[in-house]
Amino acid sequence: MKFITRILSVLMLVALAACGGAPTQQRAVMVGQGLGPKFGDSQPHPWVGGHPYDHPVHGIDVSRYQGDIDWSRVRSSGVSFAFIKATEGGDHSDPNFRRYWYEAGQARIPRGAYHYFYFCRSGAQQAAWFIQNVPRERGALPPVLDLEWTASKTCPHRPPSHEVLREAKIFKDILHQYYGQRPIIYTTVDFYRDNNLGSWPEEFWLRSVAGHPRIVYPGQRYSFWQYTGTGIVPGIRGNVDLNVFAGDPVQWRQWLSRRLQ
Template sequence: MRRKTTRSKTIIRRKPKKKTSFFSGKLRTYSIIGFFILLFFGVCYHYRNGLAYYFSFKSDKLSYEEAEDKRITDIRNFQVLEKHEGKAIGFDVSEFQGEVDWDLINSIESKYSLEFVFIRATAGNDKVDSRFAANWRSAKESNIIRGAYHYYRPNENSLEQARLFIQTVQLRKGDLPPVLDIEKLPKGQSLDSLKIGLRRWLNAVEAHYKVKPIIYSGEKYYDDFLKEDFSDYLFWIANYNFYREKIGDDWLFWQFTEKASVSGIKGNVDVNIFNGDVEQLRFITIE
């Protein structure tokens, strides 16, 4: 006789769902909104001087997009300059700025005196800047400390580029050391080959002028390709990022903007900060 097997039913008890409080949801929303409000006012407080300066003195008649871009740029420019009180301020020009009215070159926003200028002389092995001779002469006549730079083309012969610069630029007492501007990576050649070419240019120019050149480049290019192998040189670094507000301790010059306004020059201008005062700047000029 078979016995009947009785299966007991398993009772699954489910935990009751927690009720979402209406007020806790609102509290979370208000907390997020409050955070962004505090962040907004924190940024405004950090840039308070630049904002006050802009809204007090600016009256440019531009399109909305241009005005907004210029407003942000002007605020940062003023903030950076304010943080570098006592440092020598300068600019750089080439044929792209057109004819410069050197009689009007004096300061930025009538507050920060312009003490020096870098002028493009040559590019590659065959290009002489069409405005170099005029700018070079006028800078001297305007008593602005001047320096000349060469735009290096990686895929052209380095010694030919050095010869072109030497033939074009006559440095005198009181001028800044020559500058090598390197921004591009080579095509069809290795980085080692590029560095050999840069060394040849630097050595040839130093042998001629009897002064060690300065190297110009962007901060990332400097960090990735130049910092270690060319640590025996002084650097002029370009970085226009909003987060960068102070010159690097190991930088000789900092090109902090490409969108500044300088009287006597049409359009935007690059502006630079020297990591020292005017007397220290004169100390590094050619004797």
């Protein structure tokens, strides 16, 4: 009887798999062509206009909310780059930044730092704070300026577009001069639209968690696409943001070689 029960259980599992009854995370993983079975998504989305798993070069962005990270496992899972939160405004730094920066470097993962822009501080003040906290290090990825509308209780201010662009330009110009690399602009759909960021001749990292950037940001060129905030990566507990590079592995190596001089 036990043997028969076991056989029936196996047949049931096979039937479930054939009917798409595997866990959601595994179904999401199997969609990917270049991703393999090492990444997942706890809340996969039905993609419109193209699937991020069709991209072969993937990376993460992290902050203190990821807690302890096993960077060696992260690297072996196929992560090709990491952006690490460093600063916010003019007086807040991520408590895990220095540790993540060191550990990701030890794991030989190309990494860069990002700054969350605050609309109640000048661009010059925020640039000085970023420079105070982020080392000028050969081999680092370009710094990132994170531009999005904040939900901060201490700064609910939403300045007009000309003021946003003026202060953000001051910030990125100072960082460009100090680090020798032109900052990448990370942004969201509403902020991009409200401030006409498409008029900027900058390198973009675009957030789009429901549709392909070619649909959500029509006509906008970009280097990175953040496609989910609920990614699953070995070496990281809980959810993490997942991103792709807009190119193949050869183009990725070329992009790196131009920035890691």
